[in-house]
Structures are given as C-alpha cells and as structure tokens.
Amino acid sequence: MxxxxxxxxxxxxxxxxxxxxxxxxxxxxxxxxxxxxxxxxxxxxxxxxxxxxxxxxxxxxxxxxxxxxxxxxxxxxxxxxxxxxxxxxxxxxxxxxxxxxxxxxxxxxxxxxxxxxxxxxxxxxxxxxxxxxxxxxxxGLREVKKAALEAAPAGTPGSPESPAVRWRETGAGSMSxxxxxxxxxxxxxxxxxxxxxxxxxxxxGGSQTASAPKRLDLSNEPAGKPSGNEGESDGGGKEAVTHETLPKPPADASIDLPGMPKLITPAANFYLIDAALTSPRVNADDWKLSVKGAVQNPVEFSYKDLQEMSTLESDVTLSCVSNTVGGGLVSNGRWTGVLLSDVLKEAGVSRENISSASRQLVGRSVDGWTAGFETDIALDGREALVAFGLNGSELPVKHGYPVRLVVPGLYGYVSATKWLSEIELTSWDFDAYWIQRTWTKEGPVKTQSRIDTVKGGDNLQAGRVPVGGVAWAPHRGIDKVEVSTDNGNTWNEARLASQLHPDTWRQYVYDWDAKPGSYTLKVRATDGEGVLQTAEDRPPHGGGGTDGAQGYHTMEVTVA
Incomplete structure (x- = not known):
C-alpha cells in the first residue's frame, strides 16, 4: 500500500x-x-x-x-x-x-x-x-478507509449505510x-x-536571450548623452563618438596543437559559475543603469545611451576564484562596451576626488547580487568595461545580457557583475555577496599556468612530445613559461606565442624529447612584472587562504 x-x-x-x-x-x-x-x-x-x-x-x-x-x-x-x-x-x-x-x-x-x-x-x-x-x-487505496467507517454508529454521516459513503466505496471499487x-x-x-x-x-533557453545572440552593429549609431538628475552640461561641445574594433588576432598569437584551447574562447564554451541558478530575463528596452552613491552627479543610462557613447573592443581573460590549479574555470573573450571610466566621468568621478566615502565601487545585479572593488582600479588606465558584447555579438543571457562589468586583473567574484543595474560608490565597509561568505576582499588574479596538450595519466610515445597550454596574469601579462619533466628539479623555457594583450592568456609550447620512463610534469609562469608564479600549493578557499588557488600544475605521465 x-x-x-x-x-x-x-x-x-x-x-x-x-x-x-x-x-x-x-x-x-x-x-x-x-x-x-x-x-x-x-x-x-x-x-x-x-x-x-x-x-x-x-x-x-x-x-x-x-x-x-x-x-x-x-x-x-x-x-x-x-x-x-x-x-x-x-x-x-x-x-x-x-x-x-x-x-x-x-x-x-x-x-x-x-x-x-x-x-x-x-x-x-x-x-x-x-x-x-x-x-x-x-x-483501490481509498477502500482502506472502509474499515474505519464500518465502526461508525448506524445512521451517522460516516456510517456504512450513509449514501455518501456507499457512493465513495462504489466509486473506489469501480476505479480499481x-x-x-x-x-x-x-x-x-x-x-x-x-x-x-x-x-x-x-x-x-531558446530565445535571444541564450544561444544565438544578435551580432553587434554600432557603425551607424548617432551620438547621444545619458540623462542625469542634475541636468546636462557638455561645456560647449561634445567629443567625437567612436566605435573602435580590434583586428583579427595575428597568426603568431596562436599555437596550433591538439588540445590547445582557442585563443578567443567561443561564447558557447566560456566558463560559467553563477550564484544565480536561472538567468534573469531582462528587456533591454526597459533596462536602466544607475550610477549613484558618493558621486557628484547621479546619472542614469539606457541601453541605447551606452551604445551611443564611444565604445571599444577589448581582449580580456576572466577567471573564477574557485578555479583549482590546472582547472577550466578560465576563458578569454573579446568584449565590446564603454569604458567604465567614461561612465564614472559622467557621474563626476575622477581619481582626484575619490574619498573614503567613495573608495569602493559596487556593481549590483538586477537580482540583487553584488560585487565590489577599489574605485581607483576603474580609473587607473586599464580597459575596464561596462560591456554589452562578447566576441562581436550581444551578450548571451547567461553571460549577463544586456550589460555586465568586465575588469581585467580581478577575479569575477569582486568585479564581474552580470545583469548589471546599478553602480554605487560607497565606503570600504560594505561587504559584497562573496565577501559575506568569507572570501577575501581585494581579489587580484594570481599568475597561473596550465598544461593542456598532455593529460595526467597519459601513456605517451617516445620522441617529440609537445607540452603546451596557456598562462595568464591579466593586466600584467606573461613574459616567460617554463616546463619541468623531472618534478621541478630542472626547468626548460617554453616557446611563447605573441602576447595578444597583457590582459589575456598567452599560449606556450615546450618540445620535449621524451625517453621511455615515468615522469612528473610541471609548469610555471613569470608575469610581465618579472614575478614568478608561486610554488606553494593551496586550494582556492581554505588551507591558509581565501583568495584563489596557487601552485604549479602537476601531472604524472608514462613514456613507452
């Protein structure tokens, strides 16, 4: 029963x-x-x-x-x-x-x-x-109730002689x-x-919204200005509006090897880690971005306002702070948008007037999710974007449509607000979503490298074995990658593809003359400031830190 x-x-x-x-x-x-x-x-x-x-x-x-x-x-x-x-x-x-x-x-x-x-x-x-x-x-499970009903006194509403009971019993029996x-x-x-x-x-999952976003075309957009609650003032003239696009990546920025990730990650393959399990469906025609808090001129932008400002494309590698050493939660995209510094300029924000009340820039999603970082980072010359495009198309919904933040050099948990609806300048005392959940507050991306063309446990053939992959240190760039085949006792400098941009990952390969035996492979990178990737192993969270994984990607292989 x-x-x-x-x-x-x-x-x-x-x-x-x-x-x-x-x-x-x-x-x-x-x-x-x-x-x-x-x-x-x-x-x-x-x-x-x-x-x-x-x-x-x-x-x-x-x-x-x-x-x-x-x-x-x-x-x-x-x-x-x-x-x-x-x-x-x-x-x-x-x-x-x-x-x-x-x-x-x-x-x-x-x-x-x-x-x-x-x-x-x-x-x-x-x-x-x-x-x-x-x-x-x-x-026939409703018949179970008969035994209890038969004990009821005759003539009562619940007794077996009751017409309602006889109807229910008959109905139940006939339905078995x-x-x-x-x-x-x-x-x-x-x-x-x-x-x-x-x-x-x-x-x-089948609307624009998701798998097939429209191609961006900003070439014919007229100039425009956002609306602010303190009125408009252009000082007697307007700067020319430009829509800068990047040329196709040069051939020498890629190394063509089996297993090597693409230089520009297709949107469909871009990693996804969200606190939001279902992507908010936002109507771009009704959407607004407000810039508020400790600013001189609170201002509001529509989707059209942003596209009518000067825009640019920027190649930026994003990575998740939860990515383990050698993990796949890192991707490289070609983003289109407006410089975050230009958006802040419309609100009267400059490096000179940052105060303790405006030290932190907090991005807030339409669903209330928050991420925050030092306001100065948005104004230090890096191409931090209020982005509405990825790889030449509108943002897919899962990646933040209609608008998101992209900040080179910071992990996503402190910067990459998707479905952006507000930018608020506030004090450093405010703790955003993941900070409340014990992650550290600053969130700079650590120098990391990964082996992609060989997998742990592989049985390789003796002879030339290309050991290659990607290394990244966004906003600092990569100057050198080294590969060890003897568990770090000796190191061999790898050949690097040209650096597409300091904000992106860089491909490398070391041509290993492999002899029969068992080997432990490792890889390490040196960033554009001459700082070597740390060898100390640590998980993303715990083990003495809450600011991302560190250590050398290591694997065991056999050569026959």
Whole structure:
C-alpha cells in the first residue's frame, strides 16, 4: 500500500513540475519553480559549503544542486501520497503548504508577472494533486478507509449505510484497475510530466536571450548623452563618438596543437559559475543603469545611451576564484562596451576626488547580487568595461545580457557583475555577496599556468612530445613559461606565442624529447612584472587562504 501511495505522490509532483516548467518556457515572466527553490537553497546555504561545492563540482554544481532539490521534493511528495491514504486532510494541508512555498520562492525572482506566477504554481500543484488522487483511486487505496467507517454508529454521516459513503466505496471499487493498470496510468502521467518539463526547459533557453545572440552593429549609431538628475552640461561641445574594433588576432598569437584551447574562447564554451541558478530575463528596452552613491552627479543610462557613447573592443581573460590549479574555470573573450571610466566621468568621478566615502565601487545585479572593488582600479588606465558584447555579438543571457562589468586583473567574484543595474560608490565597509561568505576582499588574479596538450595519466610515445597550454596574469601579462619533466628539479623555457594583450592568456609550447620512463610534469609562469608564479600549493578557499588557488600544475605521465 505505502509503495503505491508513494508512487502516486511522486507521479503527481512530476506532473506539477512539468506544468510549471512548461508555462515558464512559454512565458518568461513566470519563473521556474524548481530553479527558484534551488536559488533559495543557495542563498540560505553557508558560504563555505557553497564554495566547497563549486570547488568539488565545477560547472556541474548547478545540475547537481537542482537534482538534489528534485530528489528532496520527490521524497516529500511520496510522504504526502502515503499520508493521503490515512489522513487526506493532512495531505491536503501539505499540498497547500507546498503551494505557499512555491509562490514565496517564485517571488524571489526579479521581473515576474505576479498574477501569472501565482496561477502557475496553483494550477501546477492542482494538476498534480488530481493525478495523484486518480492513481490512489485506480489502485483501490481509498477502500482502506472502509474499515474505519464500518465502526461508525448506524445512521451517522460516516456510517456504512450513509449514501455518501456507499457512493465513495462504489466509486473506489469501480476505479480499481489492478497493478498493471496502475503502473500504466502512472507511467503515462510521468512521461507526460517529463515531456512538459523538458519542453519547458528547452523553450526557456531558446530565445535571444541564450544561444544565438544578435551580432553587434554600432557603425551607424548617432551620438547621444545619458540623462542625469542634475541636468546636462557638455561645456560647449561634445567629443567625437567612436566605435573602435580590434583586428583579427595575428597568426603568431596562436599555437596550433591538439588540445590547445582557442585563443578567443567561443561564447558557447566560456566558463560559467553563477550564484544565480536561472538567468534573469531582462528587456533591454526597459533596462536602466544607475550610477549613484558618493558621486557628484547621479546619472542614469539606457541601453541605447551606452551604445551611443564611444565604445571599444577589448581582449580580456576572466577567471573564477574557485578555479583549482590546472582547472577550466578560465576563458578569454573579446568584449565590446564603454569604458567604465567614461561612465564614472559622467557621474563626476575622477581619481582626484575619490574619498573614503567613495573608495569602493559596487556593481549590483538586477537580482540583487553584488560585487565590489577599489574605485581607483576603474580609473587607473586599464580597459575596464561596462560591456554589452562578447566576441562581436550581444551578450548571451547567461553571460549577463544586456550589460555586465568586465575588469581585467580581478577575479569575477569582486568585479564581474552580470545583469548589471546599478553602480554605487560607497565606503570600504560594505561587504559584497562573496565577501559575506568569507572570501577575501581585494581579489587580484594570481599568475597561473596550465598544461593542456598532455593529460595526467597519459601513456605517451617516445620522441617529440609537445607540452603546451596557456598562462595568464591579466593586466600584467606573461613574459616567460617554463616546463619541468623531472618534478621541478630542472626547468626548460617554453616557446611563447605573441602576447595578444597583457590582459589575456598567452599560449606556450615546450618540445620535449621524451625517453621511455615515468615522469612528473610541471609548469610555471613569470608575469610581465618579472614575478614568478608561486610554488606553494593551496586550494582556492581554505588551507591558509581565501583568495584563489596557487601552485604549479602537476601531472604524472608514462613514456613507452
């Protein structure tokens, strides 16, 4: 009995999730209930546990989290199905609580239609409850109640002679279809629910918004100015608006080898690590960026305002502070946008007037996520961007559409605000999202290097073996890369591709004359300031530090 009741509850939940996800896919102002629950779990989970999850799972952290949420909710639904046999009133109360929870977590998401969101949760869970009830009746489980009813005094509303009871018993008995029919009914409902869920997930990722952003074309944009609440003043004239693009990377900036990452990472392959499990859907026509806080002239920009300012392309390597030594949470992109310093200039901010009240620049996402860094970094001459393009196209939604921050030389957790809606200048006392979760406050990217053309555990053939990969120290550049084949006892200087830009990674290769035996390979880099990458091994978080991994990428190989 319990197994069939539990199955009925699980099938009902699958149908409910299928309905809600399908509606989410059809109408993006209705959030994903499943994603919203997972997002709340992230927000309530202690930062150290979230960090460990990212370090352990990398880009698989989101699927694992959502899978865990699904398993947990399936367990709850199974319990409700069992409860529905003996205590249907309590089971209905449980469904009501689930409905309230689904509505509450859905309202955590920005940019939703409240009425449609509430209706989606209610209809979804109602559909699931009806399916579960039909399965319980089909299995004849409602007949279990007869034994209790037969003990009621004759003539009472709950007695066996009651017309209502006889109707319920007759209905329950006539609905019993046996084990095969029960499984067929449940299987059909599961297939329908999963199909709706899958279609909803597919539709929710199939707009601009995601896989095929439009190409950028700024060549014919007219000059314009942002609107500020203290009026406009151009000092009697306007600077010429320019839209600078970069030439194709020179051939000598790349080394063509199997396993070598592309010099410019395709948007589809760019690493993704977010606190937001579902990407906010922002209408660029309604979007605004406000610059406020300790500024002389609070100002507001539309998407069109930014594109009508002088823009440029900039090649910048971004990396996640959670990236382990030799890990893949690093990518190199060609970004398009407006200099952050130009945006701050419109608000009256300069290096000369930075004070203790404006020491920190905080980027705030449309969903409230924050990242902060020293304001001076935005004004020290580096090409920090308010970016709206990646690799010649609009930003994909998952990478921050319509606008994000890109700051060379800083880890993403202190600088790379996606879905940017506010820039606030404030004091250093403010602690942004990840700082509240025990990461250090400054976040400069450490000099790192990685072996890509050889993998740990490889069995290699004797002879020439190219050992190559990438090294990066954004804003400082890479001057030298060395490879050791004897566990660091001796070092061999690698051949470098030309440096595309000091803000990007640099490819290298060492042509190793490999002899038969077992070897320990290591790689290390020296940055553009002459500083050698540290050899001390340390994980991204813990082990004496909370500011990123360090050490030499090391692997064991065999040569036959």
């Amino acid at each position: 319990r197994i069939r009741a539990g199955i009925a509850g699980i099938v009902g939940l699958v149908v409910a999730l299928g309905v809600t996800e399908l509606v989410h896919g059809l109408y993006d102002l209705v959030p994903s209930v499943l994603g919203s629950i997972a997002q709340v779990v992230v927000e309530w989970t202690p930062g150290g546990i979230v960090t460990q999850g990212i370090e352990l799972l990398g880009t698989a952290d989101v699927p694992v989290l959502i899978g865990s949420v699904v398993i947990g909710t399936l367990a709850v639904s199974a319990l409700l199905g069992i409860l529905a046999v003996r205590r249907p009133a309590l089971a209905l109360l449980g469904v009501a609580l689930l409905t309230a929870l689904g509505i509450a977590v859905s309202f955590v998401e920005p940019f939703i239609n409240p009425v449609a969101t509430v209706a989606n949760v209610v209809v979804g869970l109602l559909a699931g409850t009806i399916v579960a009830e039909l399965m319980l009746r089909a299995a 279809v046996g084990r095969g029919g029960f499984l067929a009914l449940g299987g059909g409902a599961v297939v329908a629910g999963l199909a709706a869920l899958g279609l909803g997930r597919l539709l929710s």
